[in-house]
Amino acid sequence: MIASTNSKRFLSLESGADGGRPEETEHLAGTYHLAGAQQALYSYFLTIVKQLPPEDALDQFRKVFVQIRPGSVPQSVLGCLKQILSANDEQEFRYTLRRCCYILVNNWRLTTQHEPIGKLVRIFDDPSVEQPAISGSLRRLREWLRNFTVSPDYDQLKLSAQRYDDARVHWTYRYTPYLLMLQEVDQKTPIEQRQAARGLARRWKEHFRRDLALFSVRAEANGVPVDELKNPTALGSDAVRLIKGILARHYSCDYQNLAHSFLQQTQHLSFAAFKQSLCEYLIFAVRDGLVVQMLRNQLQARLDSLYPEYDNKPMTRALLIRVCNQLVDCLTLERNGRASCLFNSLVSSYPLTLVILLVKLILICPNSRAHLEARIAGIISVHRDHREEDCRWLVGFLEMFQITFAVYAENIRYNLLSMQGATSPDLDPLTLTGQRIFSQSRWEGSEEEVCKLATPRFHQAPTPIGLEPEF
Template sequence: MIRDALPEDYSTEPGLTSSQLLRTLGQAQNLIYKFFLEIVDTLPPEDVLLEFKRLFINHINVTSSEVQQALYDILFVNNEEEFRHTLKRCCYILVNNWEASRHHQSIQNLVNLFEDPAISQYSPSPTTKRLRMWLLNFINSSDFQEIKLFCSRIDTPEVEHWTERFTAYLLVPQYVNFKNPVEQREAARARSQQIKERFKFDLAMYTAHSQSKVINPVKTYKNPTSLGEEVLRLIKVILARRGPFNYLNLANIFLKQIESLNYKEFKDALIEYLAFSIEQKDFIETLRSHLSKKFVRLYESHDEDTVTKALILRTCNKIISYLTTENRKDPSPLFILLLSQGNPLPLVIILLKIILVSKPSRIFLEARVAELILYYQNYDETDCRWIIDFMEILNIAFAIYAENVQYNLIKMNGEGLEDKTLVDLDDYRVFSQMNQASTTEDIPEELEIDENP
């Protein structure tokens, strides 16, 4: 029995009721949480890591004997799920604080603790044996994989696996899941936003400097995408839709026009709005056909009701599911069909137009994209180049239409961009500017510096 390995002053008596065990478990967990919340604020990261290792890896010589006793209490209750919840929340207490204080290497060091050979070593002690078995199970779980996402670097485009370029999406399911500890949700949201802001900054700097004839020998800006030099032309194509009929203005016009419509009329108008300005006829015919069939029964009990913000949100979320993944596991048939036409840009533009009329739907979209990444993660980059291109273009489109970045397309002969199809994009240059609306807590430190291209 595990009790044989517990210290003599172990306070839990045999024969406790389930409610007493749960109360003991809750008290033990809170004691451990309080301990790490205190030391992460008062001790340097290396000392915090040492305490974490002493408690969870070596389970000896913890500074607080009460905390060490609390872990024994949790082990004695013999509830692996609660142990994992305790370990996971302790990890995120540290991750959340170190994210805020930019101690990113400390997060990597925390993950490295789980590579300690001691975890796999045999122990005759039932207590140690149980602890190590549960640690190994945790290491092999999705919970641990989620923690490892926080180790991805944001200061370099170099990655070991193509999915690392889209960590911002993979973090979204963590912070939209209310079952996760609050520390995990806060850390995931902050990290995801930080990666997005870094991408926007790097794209803006690369765009500016790659078009400059003056080479800066001190600092160069790398392309944050895997699209090569084609990224500049892609940005120009997206920006070419400017003037009174740019995507943002179209969204605002559409929202004004639907104010007095009933829900059935709104669904019809939504299809027309999404199809407008998309030049690929085959793509639009496919989209119209599928959405028209889906819309017949979509919330049909509300067809005669005046459309509301709630209905707009629910409908936009449904369309996003149709266009990405409907079962949250596999790509939807429409997603595969539309991308099989060879050009990801029209689908990206459709998704952008959806978000511009329903901004709260963006998190929903990002969560669905995360599920697509997980579906394709075991594919080699060469085998899923089309899905990677889709995600790269999606990143670029949302960077261009971000609230804190402004992109403009200027003709180099001094004329502004005309509201017509561009004949030669080479005659135009892209200019980007970070807006003052950006807050320092949401963006990388580099954005606080005045960069002159």
Template sequence: MTTNSLITNPVNQYIRTSHTTEWNVHLTQESIYNFLLELVQKCSPEDVLREFRKIFLDCLDSAIADSVPGIYEFFIKTNEQDFRNTLKRCCYILVNNWESNRKYKYIQELVDLFDNYKPIRKNHKFIRINTLKFWLENFINSRDFQELKLCAYRHEDSLKVHWVNRYSSYLLVAQAIDKNNPKEQQEVARKISKQLKDKFKFELAMYIARSQSHTSHKNRYHNPSILGDDVLRLIKAIVVKKGAFSYENIANIFLRQTQNQKIADFKDSLLKYLIFSVQQPVFVDTLRSQLAEKLLTWNPGYDGESLNKDLLLRTCNRVVDYLTTENGKEPAPLFILLLSQGHPLTLVIVLLKIILISPNSRSHLESRIAYLMRYYEKYPEEECQWVINFIEIFSITFAIYAENVEYNLIKMPNTPANISPLPMNLDSFRVFSQMKS
């Protein structure tokens, strides 16, 4: 089919010519997807948006009888959920293509089509038309549409959006690993999440370099964190443990020592590993008692089996749940209890230690952070400062321990010597970051 015929021939005709058997919803959906995929690959974004609007929006407002208009004739035979699933995937077919071709502004224009949609004659005299408009409005007011907006939010001023969307890389991870989402949504969510993380890592490294330089003007560098200049001291506290007792080295030692352990013994070893070198006694006591009670009684049927990669992943994922959210809907009691003690960095370090022994648990952890954000988004930002502070520290810590950036503390000359094994006088140290080869 040529470019011109795609524009001039209605999608309904395309669907009918694709049917070789009697009508069914799955064949109709695939025909619509193929039509849009062909359209977005052969036509200009402006033409695609124009056709998309005609297919899903304008046809409802131009209805002059109680017959079902345009593409909706195929969905009135089924249900609202089939329609929503189809519309959702259609959106991501366009978004995924434009994302890959760096035509980012058209993603925003697609979102704007829905945001600016105001149906003509909302209380239409024809019942079926009202029903279809109701379906469309339900989509615009749904979580599905909010997730679609995340693909465009990164191009907006972060101060103008809801506080949750400042951390949209985690929300996108949750979309990327959700098997119920269309493959196009999973793919584009994965790509945008990585771009946002890379951007944060780069800006953080540049901020560190320039903010410590006497030759850099204060207004020339951008702090990607909302913690202000305190972020430098936080970064020093995070990278202070290097050498033989670095988090990476301890994790490697732990993995070697627990090879082929029985799961019952591994659970006990894991608890000791997580609290090793934690300096806050109350935090340690809470973690030891409350986490042990949950973990040691989890899946007792596996206690006699030897540790393998699958059981390591499942166990670490379960510990992540205990420390964040157990049901994906509300914060875990242990999350609230540990943060109420005022040690967000300590909790973040414990989570980091889990990821260092089970890197494949990272997407699971980040999806749990997303679930926590969704829970707290209904509260005003001023009431969520303790959660926001935790997420900021989490983002910085995991950026520092990213696989392609290395941070080091360097003691500056002409500063007092420190007899402590740890550089407690952090002001006498400078942070340096460099890309790993």
């Protein structure tokens, strides 16, 4: 056990009267102001997680916050906890508790020790949390722990213990990376929690990309039943058909090159001219005339309202990020927490068109991806209490979103190979049985080495060209 030299007295949370005189208690309480007490706890848990085996570190955490054991942890640590409780600020206590938890979580995850994270989550189920207490400090501690276990903060901690290969106990767990993004973008959360969320989301996406690539190739191998393959999606064998359809679109309109050309052609425009061009870029290649008109009206109206004070100034990267974030809201979840009009209009009838619009935004502004994923998480959160059967429309959209972004915006390149000697890139997505999916790691060449499509100049209004039907 790690010794402490900062305190010679133990402040009993259980009895509140350990023989020390009131002036001694008052003196020790004044030794640690709130911020100092919090920092001392962080340092303590950072030290034990590096020096002790996980089981011993968990035992120390339990004895500090849940089962108060005089003499089993340094006296100064309990003194710091009492100082935090004496401040009578539940939010400060919860912030401290969360940060201590994520200090442990991050260090265990760095050493690929996942089991202790689940045990940490279950510590709060300890029966002692429900027991009555005599002293005011202990009573307050247990009340705040109970409040924590029924809060979104505890749900977020449970999410950090979720592993990619765990059984899916709830349909929303398939979209854990997006739910984690809510924690990453929230600047009010402890930095350790944001780091844990970022790392777990990244690893989860890596697993999904790998499994999707393997499934898409193996699903069409001769003699391999699709049901026996590890399918990371909720679409069954339809996932292969969706990937083929997305790749068929690629041959009609290469969105990466389209985005590259758009940025090249608009870099010297004024902000007002850029907004006009951006609307045309987004609706370019949308076939349905009614959808085109709806998008043109609503997107252009939103763009015209954005930052008019900059209209006559040159376009900048900062403005690009702000505009793309605003359009993400316009296509998903508005800042008032409600689904946007365009989202409601497109998600059921034209989900792939909606996804492609979002892909095109991220291809010109990768910095907006965190904002987009936080908005997707917001949509999931609104429906997380609903049964999966009642959210089929949302699940379909989310699966399209995951797969399309894996195809277009990640580090694995997908291609269609003809098994019948066909060489024409004009593929009909409804008759792709003669095509097989081939995937490989994406190679990033220089700009000069990237093959560019002959695309229209976006400061002129392009004529929409056809794309394959919606899936």
